[in-house]
Amino acid sequence: MANHKDIIIIGGGAAGFFAAINIAEQHPELSVAILERGKEGLQKVKISGGGRCNVTHAEFIPSELVQNYPRGEKELLGPFHSFMTGDTIAWFEERGVELKIEEDGRMFPVSNSSQTIIDCFLDEAKKHHVEVLYNHAVKTINPLEPGFQIETSQGVFQSKKLLVATGSNPKIWKLLEDLGHTIIQPVPSLFTFDIKDKRIKNIPGVVAKNVEIKVVGTGLESYGPLLITHVGMSAPAILKLSAFGAVELAKRNYNFEIEVNFIQMDFESCLETLKNCKQEFAKKSVVKSAQFDLPKRLWKTLVSASNISETERWADINKEQLEALSSQLTQAVFQVTGKSTFKEEFVTAGGVDLKEVNFKTFESKRIPDLHFAGEVINVDAITGGFNFQNAWTGAYIAARSIMLQ
Numbered sequence: 001m002a003n004h005k006d007i008i009i010i011g012g013g014a015a016g017f018f019a020a021i022n023i024a025e026q027h028p029e030l031s032v033a034i035l036e037r038g039k040e041g042l043q044k045v046k047i048s049g050g051g052r053c054n055v056t057h058a059e060f061i062p063s064e065l066v067q068n069y070p071r072g073e074k075e076l077l078g079p080f081h082s083f084m085t086g087d088t089i090a091w092f093e094e095r096g097v098e099l100k101i102e103e104d105g106r107m108f109p110v111s112n113s114s115q116t117i118i119d120c121f122l123d124e125a126k127k128h129h130v131e132v133l134y135n136h137a138v139k140t141i142n143p144l145e146p147g148f149q150i151e152t153s154q155g156v157f158q159s160k161k162l163l164v165a166t167g168s169n170p171k172i173w174k175l176l177e178d179l180g181h182t183i184i185q186p187v188p189s190l191f192t193f194d195i196k197d198k199r200i201k202n203i204p205g206v207v208a209k210n211v212e213i214k215v216v217g218t219g220l221e222s223y224g225p226l227l228i229t230h231v232g233m234s235a236p237a238i239l240k241l242s243a244f245g246a247v248e249l250a251k252r253n254y255n256f257e258i259e260v261n262f263i264q265m266d267f268e269s270c271l272e273t274l275k276n277c278k279q280e281f282a283k284k285s286v287v288k289s290a291q292f293d294l295p296k297r298l299w300k301t302l303v304s305a306s307n308i309s310e311t312e313r314w315a316d317i318n319k320e321q322l323e324a325l326s327s328q329l330t331q332a333v334f335q336v337t338g339k340s341t342f343k344e345e346f347v348t349a350g351g352v353d354l355k356e357v358n359f360k361t362f363e364s365k366r367i368p369d370l371h372f373a374g375e376v377i378n379v380d381a382i383t384g385g386f387n388f389q390n391a392w393t394g395a396y397i398a399a400r401s402i403m404l405q
Contacts, residue, residue, distance in 0.1 A: 001156075005131075006030040007402060008150060008159035010138050010172065012041025014388055015165035015374030017121040017130075019395035019402075024128035027403050032130045033159075035152055037137040042118050044167070048388070049106070053114030056088045056392070057385040058101040068386040070189070070244045071349055072379030075359045076390065083396040085389060095120050106385050141175050143367060161402050163371040165395065168348040172376065176352060180366045184378045186350025187250035191242045193258070194338035195232035199305050199328075203297045204230045208262050213237050216257040216333065220245045226260070228298070231340055236383070239342060243382045246349040254339045260332045262302070263292040271326040278322065282315035289314070292329065302328040347387060351378040361401035362394050371398040 007023055009016045012034045024032045034041070048054050059065045062080035066073045089099050089107070097120050098110045109116040125132055136152040141162070148162045166172040173183045200206075206228045214221040220241055227235035241258075242249065249256065263270065273291070281289050287310050290299035304310075306324035308317055317325075356365050357377055364370040373394035381387045 002149065002158040003155060004031075005033045005157060005159045007032045007161045007163065008148070008157055009034045009163045009165060010141075010150070011164065011166035011169075011374070011376070012036030012038070012132060012134070013165060013167055013374065013391075014042065014045050015167075015391035015395040016163075017042065017125060018392055019163050019165060019371075019373050019399045020130045021121065021124045021128060022396055022399035023403060024130045025124070026399075028128065030403075032128075033157070034125075034130060034132045035136040035138060035150065035157070036132065036134050037153075039134050041132065041134065042121060045117050045121075046114050048114060049108060049385075051114055052108045052112050053117045054106050054108060054383075054385040054388065055092065055099055055117065056085050056107045056389045058085065058105045058107055060085055065386075065389070068384070069379060069381045069390070070246065072354065072377075072381075072390065075354050075357075076379065076393070079359055079362075079393050079397055083393045087396070088389060088392050091392075092117075092120065095124060104384070138172065138175070141179060143179065143370075146369065148369070161369045161371070163373060163398055163402065164376050165373040165391075167375045168346070168351070169376070173351065176376075179370075181356055181364065182353040184350045184353055186348040187246050188339065188341075188346070189243045189246040189349040189380045190239055190342050190347040190383055191339040192229065192234035192342055193232045193238055193242075193336045194254075194340055195334050195336055197334050199301045199332070200228045200233070200334075203228050203295075203301055206295045206298050207235065208294065208298060210264055211237050212261040212264050213241060214259045215241060215245060215249070216259055218245070218248055218256075220248065223264070226262075232336070233334075234342065239383050242339070242342075243347075243349075243380065246380070249339075254336065256336050258334050258336060260334060261330045262294060262298070262332065263329050265292070265330060267326050267330045270330050271322060274322050274326055278314045278317065280314075283313055285310070286312055286314055286317060294329075302332070305332075342383065347380050348375065349378070349380045351376050354378050360397075362398035363401060371402060373398045 099107045136154050140151040142149045147160045150157045177183045208226045211226045222240040224236040226237045287303045290296045374391040
């Protein structure tokens, strides 16, 4: 015997819970159930932002906000006019969760704990009688006339409406493909670069505050802080490149060259500055007089890479060495040999083709009464709370449109 519900949500993550709560709160007469394959839900919420949960980002202009989405920029503009950052802040505050803005614009609960967000969701779900069924892995989805039949590892369910919020789940993508949806092949997004290079080998932890990075042979470039790690490079400048270049870098099998400008100055201007240093600091050791506000350890390694010894003074170095140093500072080339997941935040580019989703309702254009929210569709963002904002917006609009039908 099938278990009948008005609305079933597949996926007990951020988008799934947000949609379920919004539906149940507005329409207490409807039976709403979440099917979650794991023994607990909200796993990404738990680990996001180092366990603090980066709920959203303090960007309040829709046209600015969409620029943080390598896939979905055009499609999310309308939805963000309906529900965006300010609405997210208000939603949580109305339920007793106050958010704060950090210097870089990221927003976290004042408690600095993702458990605050998880508890809010679990309490709201319970309060509004959302049934949360764990260990229910979905095996098949079959459209009925009307509605859906969903077979899980724990039994069969039927519902009038279905919302899929399973994130990057290949099995669910396959089921959606079988129903007639086009799935854009998923590739990793938001990753750090693996680089073996003697210039950075011994300086993990060093941060260059404002660099410009280009992927050689492409139009990909980004700006921002750069962190040297034990395995290569990370921080916003790299993560932005990994997100906007997700498809291109996957094609290159994560083997490519990057050109790094550590000081955002062109070669000639840098050379002029170095010539002035040669006059001004003639008797000083080059290696000990770092310029351009660069960290001392980074300066030292770039000086060494320019064939300037530790004992040489500014007065001693010749034209070739000055040019070499200018080149290291403004156009240093590094070979990337692979990628590593950024912290625990595994994000993919790929999913349900955006052309097949109605962004006024987040309903499938192929299958009536089937809705989506979150990363199951081909939307992803750079790091900083933007992926969650996509989840909240899609879930809210899907919830509202499900109720209106």
